[in-house]
Amino acid sequence: MLPYLLISGLTSGALYAMVAIGLVVVYRSTGHINFAHGELFMIGGFLAYSMITMLGFPYLLSLVLAVPLSFCLGVICDRVVFRPLMNAPGTTLVLATVGLSYLLKGVGRYIWGGKGEYISIKAIVDPAPFLVWGMPVLPQQLIVFAAAMLCMMGFLAFFRWTIAGKMMQATAESAFASYLVGIRVERVYTWTWGVGAAVAGVAAVLMAPLTLLTPDIGSGLLIKAFAATILGGLGSMSGALVGGLLVGLCESLVGGYIDSSLQEVAAFIIIMIVLVFRPSGLFGAYGVRRA
């Protein structure tokens, strides 16, 4: 039982981690949390669904196309919602992205409502499960896990070693100072939103074969991603990864050993406990803007 719980916890945790990473990327650069991030995930997933079932694209192609499509969606959100409100107080932006999330959810429901299903993968990976510790693991789950690790390491490297990465951190620290040294702050924001959305889109496509896509999936995932980032420490990329895995594990263990219905609520309790007792999370508040 325990190995099974661990594996299922780690694989769902990897998904949460990926969604959280996209959230943290935007936070690291702009200092704001996008409450519509879950819906970016949802729409990315449905776009892939449409490509596979209606246009007949193979899975891999859809995965690849998900990147630019989601990126564009992120850029649109940046231009329409974030850019005009860049200098507004934090609470205004929270309200605006909350409104956006609701709007996108409605759009998603209108276009694809009730049509989500398990996307079947063809060819690329043999869908037969193989054994780890005597428990069956789907190859897709491993792919999600590997993708999350790759993503995180890629972003860590990006932030630490590339100039673009440093620019993104600079804009979060002080937009004004960034202007002064010649950084094109709005451009950085736009790219960030695009990248964050792209990560969400990729995560959705990777996850689609494993669970049912619904228009409501975004809000549930967003809370899990919140739990992951807060547990790891808001703003920390590695924290998002570790946090995501921990949230997944917690859910799995609590669901398995205590009560299956408690699985849904583990994330909420984690958020509340962390915020009350240790708001800076496990890895401390990394470059946190005054919330």
Next chain:
Amino acid sequence: MSMIEVRGLTVAFGGLLALDHINLTVNPGEIRGIIGPNGAGKTTLLNMVSCISQPSSGDVLLDGQSILGWKPSKVASHGVKRTFQSSLLFKGMTVLENVMAGLHGQLKASPIAAALGLPSVWRDEREATRRAHATLEFVGMSQFAERDGGELSFGQQRIIEIARALVSEPRVLLLDEPAVGLSINRVAELDTLLRRIRDERGVTIIMIEHVLRLVMNVCDRITVLSSGKKIAEGGADEIIANSDVVEAYLGRALDASRQEP
């Protein structure tokens, strides 16, 4: 008995000493200027006296009583009011309401009385309105009473902030660069205003300021801080003549021996 006293005040942020064993005594009815180059610790000193943060060691005394560990609202309710470097006027209310807000601690109506519109609230509001109008007149800003806080210019906002601090008849007024954003004429008006506050209302004033002409004219004594240490204290003439002060602001003159041949 001193009004404000600071003993061995030390404030450390990580390895950095913002204030290093500062001793300061301000007497009642005095206007004390705090000057020094940027980063000297002047605002930190004011923050300690208004209890916005707590020192690492040392003591702060108000009228002989230690105020260490007090909350800012508690210090304020004991008659210590302050203004800030960037205007913190409330833009969501009118100028008059801003000044009335300054009387907050002295109005006594309970929430229930306020919600029910009982006579005690009407008495409170009538008194608050009267005093706010009077204070606005004192600072010469009556004509702006019904304007929204956000409509005023930066300099005007600073004066209203002083009015808001003054309306509650404080014992001590802490001013953080009150002359910032004021034209030369306005600075002269501020000079007069500060004297009137001290003479007519008996308020002790501690002000951080960079406009040295104002400081030299209006302050009874001046304390000079540099890099967290007190480097000089005295009347205007002593301070100007003090070479340490000049050096702190302007740097040391080049040694003749170091010039290139």
Next chain:
Amino acid sequence: MNIRKFITPRSLGLVVLGVLAALPAFANNYWLFVGNLTLVYIALTVGLNLLIGYSGLLAFMNGTLFGVGAYATAIFRVDFSWSYGLAIPLAAVLTMVIGVIVALPALRLSGLYLALATVAFAQFILWVLLHWDRVTRGPSGIQVPQVDYAPLTDSFEHGHYYVTLVVACIIVWLTANLLRSRYGRAFVAVRESEVAAESIGIDLTRYKTLAYAVSALYAGLAGGLFAPLLGIVVPESFDLSQVIVQFAMVTVGGLGSIAGSVIGAIGLVWLQEFLRAFKELQEVAFGGMILLTILFFPGGISAMLKHWFPGWREPLRRRFLDQ
């Protein structure tokens, strides 16, 4: 005669009151239901505006506390067999207490963290409502009987409508009074600058707690009146979309304005009912309205009225004829 200066929150309020009071005379039961629902929402939005608009505390709990009030009323009425006259006020007080207890740890959080914590809390309570079968009857909810208004009237719809109207009026009147005193100024001060507020002697803890308490009390009352109106309390009435609807009402009506809360509630309740069959359109409409308002009319309808009509002012003080 310049009619513009007669358009004030008070005069408009009286007109609205007149219309609302006369509604039962010419409305059928369905319109009466919607009107009654509007009054419930007025109670909710006034409290929410006090919290978000005036005090700047972005908390997502109002929908949840609304539910707590409704469930408490249902349980008191059905399980304990108390009369509604006892159940509703006690449920409201209980909701206020719970609201304050939850607020206490939340006082240290601000902005983003507060939003996240209250979202998590709201989802948690929703889960409790769904799973604590023994008390809440889970997803199927608790059926509650109508309120018996005899001998005043035989019609439940009429009786309940007038009771809710009176309660809503009292809430608006009490809150308007509260805001025209040092409390109103204190709330706005807390919103604009906590540092400056403290420097004039405002104890942040006390005033934030007061804002939470008042909005929780109103939400509890609203919940108590909502339960018999709907006839049943189910968890899904109080999920996050309930909060979004309330946010939309306050934002469109105008944050920081009591009149705005009333306008927003009246304006959007009809839309919600109209779109009830089309969930996706509801989501698009309400989400879109929040966005559009924030992007293009940040102060909501109330700010627009203030712009057009010089008499439209909601001061934070009382005016005296001789000053």
